[in-house]
Amino acid sequence: MAILQVTDVNKNFGGLRALHEVNLDVEEGAVHAIIGPNGAGKSTLLNCFVGLLTPDTGSVMFNNTSLLGIKPHEINQAGVVRVFQTPQIFEDLTLLENVMIPAFAKSDGAFRINAWQRMRQRTEIRDEAEHILEDVGLIDQRDVICSSLSRGDKRRLELGMCLIQHPKLLLLDEPTAGMSRADTNSTIDLLKKIGERGITKIVIEHDMHVVFSLATRISVLAQGTIIAEGKPDDIKGNPKVQEAYLGGAEI
Amino acid sequence: MDAILLQVLNGLDKGGAYALIALGLTLIFGTLGIVNFAHGALFMIGAFCAVSFNKLLTFSIKVKDESITFFDAYKEVPYLEVWWGDTGKAIIDYSVPLSILIAIPVMLLVGIIMERGLIRHFYKRTHADQILVTFGLAIVLQEIIKHFFGANPIPQSAPEIVAGSAAIGTWLGLSDNLVYPWWRLIYLGFSLSVIAAVFAFLQLTTFGMVVRAGMHDRETVGLLGINIERRFTIVFGLAAVVSGLAGVMYTPILPPDYHIGMEFLVLSFVVVVVGGMGSLGGAVSAGFLLGILQSFASMNEIKSLIPGIDQIIIYLVAVVILLVRPRGLMGRKGVME
Amino acid sequence: MTDIIKKHVDRRGVIKGGMASILATGIMPSILTSPAYAADYLNAPTGKTVTLGFNVPQSGAYADEGADELRGYQLAVEHLNGGGDGGMLNTMTPKSLKGNGILGRKVEFVTGDTQTKSDAARASAKRMIEKDGAIMITGGSSSGVAIATQSLCQEAGVIFMAGLTHSNDTTGKDKRANGFRHFFNAYMSGAALAPVLEKAYGKERKAYHLTADYTWGWTQEASIAQATEAIGWKTVKKVRTPLGAGDFSQYITPVLNSGADVLVLNHYGKDMVNSLTQAVQFGLRDKQVNGKDFVIVVPLYSRLMAQGAGKNVEGIFGSTNWHWSLKDAGSQAFVKSFGQKYGFPPSQAAHTVYCQTLLYADACERAGTHNPCGVAEALEGFKFSGMGNGDTLYRAADHQCFKDVLVVEGNDKSTSKFDLLKVVQVVPAKQVTYAPDNPMFKGGELGKCNPGKA
């Protein structure tokens, strides 16, 4: 069954039509890629899922509850977690703290005053965080302040921060943008590895190499509408997609 | 009716003063991203430009008063009067408006020295650091002025010809009680023209265009390869001149003392924030809005309705506006939030 | 901890000091001769010196006034220790002072900054009492500070000789057994001014009050309104203005239409300078209302304020405690020594604190002790003259001085920058005296004098 159901979503900015009658079903366990040329409305669509934008009409249902009109932290608590295009991490804190904080959100909920608790009393969280850091390959720098990390490391850290929350649905906004080929490949490997955990993922991506290495299903967005949807192989041969990409040399 | 008209005039006059003081502050905020707690000190230095200029003009021949033996009492006659007679007298009479001429270069210099010597090292520092260093600077400047001029207010008079009141009511065929001091009318006109000049400068010159672009998006302008640093210096100098002139022209209304800047500091911050960070238009409209509301809140009829309202009106309005409009009247998203 | 050790040393010091003073002065130390007052009181001087605490504003709006007060204090200390030309020591009668300090001990002093804030003033006074061992605190340039410091001194157990404080409350509902005021008060201002105003402006007047919105302003407003209503004036309106308003235009314009022909400015310091300057700018003084010239009255004047308001004060009536141009011997002696030391004439602030210091010292001599209870008893009901205000009484019932009050006018023919006020009339003490249970002063209680820890 579909874990995320997007039905007839419309969004206009002033006179500009950003999304038009978008329908999308994401199956549980899938890696669903959304591709499309610049300005097609991919990020707008993603923003509608996490409460950053509210569609003018239409509905976004996650596990049969609406994601519209509720606050970002509630969406997260429901299990929808987002990786941003520019890494959003806690720059002034250490890597370990960065990963521990989301773990607290998972275990303690949206708000809890545990002001008298010592951090060390929460060994379970600490162990888990160290484990995740190991997974993303940053365990050596666990006590380093994040602002000194490279961009690629920041992205991996953010991914780790999202993973520790055991999301049901992970939204990845261009996870490899601006990365070198080597970094991209290691990120793909990482995403594949976490793919084994059975987390449903939506990936927005320009790099078709990444898309076709990961995606189990692809939707193509152009000028605010879904023009095609299907398995990677179907999309590869789709003439409408080729047209949308103006010759589609990459494909 | 008269009472309301007079309060409107009061409000406009206050508003002009608030807007003028806030203008420089918001320029510095918007372009340089500096929280300048020394802004009040600039106003104060401007006021003391007028005082010093007056002292200079009235440098006097001292004739000992022989009837007093315990201490040196002098009859003082300014040299200018001795040399040039009535012309000299007239020059002294006009000392406040004339001191604008020296205030402009002095304030520009003060602004440039401040920016070059201190402020520029704080562009990348936290707001907390900026607050502490500019507050420290403000105290130092104040104490220096106190050392030379004492703590007592020093009266400055407007030129004789505009010392009295304009009979506005008589002109308009209304009541005789509708009078308003000439100097306050001049101050209103002056502040409006300075505001207009600053706007024209920012709208019509290429320099202004760059500054406006900088207020909008500092990083991009920096990336365009424009020498933004030099322009920052000039903007700071300009802001210093604007607040200095506000200080000069205010001296006949409020005899200046060394503490005058601190009294305007909080108010100017409130005006700027209510107007919206980084918005010149916002600062000006907030200035006038607060000025007029303050005047009306001070009317006896309203005070008897809500006791003490005139004491808190500015803050109350600030709270209400900031709750209704999250970024003040015209603020933009992401500036100092 | 440490103070226990200190106290031991101090006890020994008492005897030593006592011996020393016998040897030094040849007079029987009064500590031994007046058994009525215990020798063990707070900060009892033990050596050859006695420390006084001068607590004045050194920063803030009244810093210049504070500086002048300090000059007055320093002059007083100099004269007490036998330096200079002696100033009022030569004119004060009766006098027990000998020019050898107080009770043979050299007078020393410590200073502090009140910042014109109650908190800071109390902190500063506490430092003087706790650290510097001051036996008497004096100073203050606003009533709030004076009242706050006075009650502190009462609690701690030292004498407080108030400086500039004009509120009725200081010796009214907030009076204290350990506190004494030489300066005049708002009631006296009203009582002194009213007859002069009646003579100058007539009985048919309508007054509009602008009042600083805090306790001093209120007591002055009430005092002046009462005094002027007694001569037939009507009070049109009393409007409160926020302290430090700066621009008073929104309070001045309603005066134009109110039908009033007198504006009373119950402001002090910077507020008064600003409101007066602006009122004159609004052409109030050029107006004719009800067929009479519109006039402004500033009930409490000081020379520094007149300086700040410049030529706007010309012809405006007000009252003051003392002025350097007085011709009596005491004033002349004081102006002479002050002028020769500093090069300019003293203000009323310098005068009142100078007198207070001398009066305290004299009371110590008469009581033969620094014990606050002894000093207070010596001051209570003390009659003296030769200190610039004619025959003066320190009334026992409320610790207020009753003396001549000056009505002054802004000088329109000033020849020098010191010559800003001219004395219109010296109002005799009798005319400004009131009963201790006057409604304006009711509600307080002196209580018992407190000599501090026994």
Next chain:
Amino acid sequence: MSKKDLSVEYSTILIFALAILTMPIWLSPIGAGYPDLLQKFVIYGIFAVGFNILFGLTGYLSFGHAAFLGIGSYATVWSFKLLGMNVIPAVIFSIILAGSFAALIGYITLRRSGIYFSILTLAFAQMCYNLAYSVLTPITNGETGLRVLKTDPRIFDHLFGRGQVDGPLLTDLFGIHMTGYPGFYFCAILLIITYYIAMRIKRSPFGMMLKAIKSNQTRMNYTGFNTRPYLQTAFIISGMYAGLAGSLLAITDPLAGAERMQWTASGEVVLMTILGGVGTSLGPVLGAGLIKYFENIFSSYNDNTLHAALSFMPDWLNDVLTIIISPFVGSGWHLTLGALFMIIIIFLPGGIMEGMGRIIQIFKPNKPGGSTKTASQG
């Protein structure tokens, strides 16, 4: 984190407690060893520590914290007036009242962030101050300040037969008068307790969340945290600290003046915190001490005391130095303070704590890998 961390925590607080309790001894040589100033040191230390919980951890710069200080003072004096001179109900009453005001003001002001938040808090504090000074005089006694009078009800005092007092009314803790040194030790113990609480908060998960809010509030929201209640809690806690400090001011000296609420007083605690080092535990206490030292000791110097202080020098040098120094002390103490602000912040961006850190670095043997920044627990 192991047993070692725990012992570090306990030894830190032990050293701190020792340093605070021995202040009368080691501050005497520099002229600060008298009860009133010592009390001020610790009371403003509490105020600054509490302020740092909000500003240091969340980055929300309140410019109106003095309002809570004032409210605490007024609440305490009213408790004395109505209930009696015992300090326990006064302290509790103040903390609760300041906390409730903080809850209310925080609820409104925390809707905004950055400078908008600062101005909102400033506006509330200024309203409190202006009203307390004038219109609310029946409650606050305006300019003069609220004091305890013998005619006040003091219900419990009368109940226990202690209603009639011969001398001055003194605050007490079960018979011990809270003036002088006992008052100092009472405040000092409270500082140590509150310092320990602040340290625990900082090192708790809650404290980490606050730091995370400062670092990236957007991320916090998208990580599933509701940040408003966190901020609100921090605001209330620091408001309660301010209320406690205000209460202690009134306990050691039973007078509550309106100036305590003025923006300059709010600004003072901001300056204390920045001067000492934002976000560090000890910094605010040091900053508070330094500013209060200047205010009370530097302002008290005059030419005579300077001469006396320099009397060990030859006369001519004494005179010259007196002339040079005198503009910076006495009435010039503000000048010195302003210059000090500038010098410290220009050369030590992290305030005094950074300066101390640098000094420690000099004496420490070089550690390898100094280029990477590591987190400091402090």
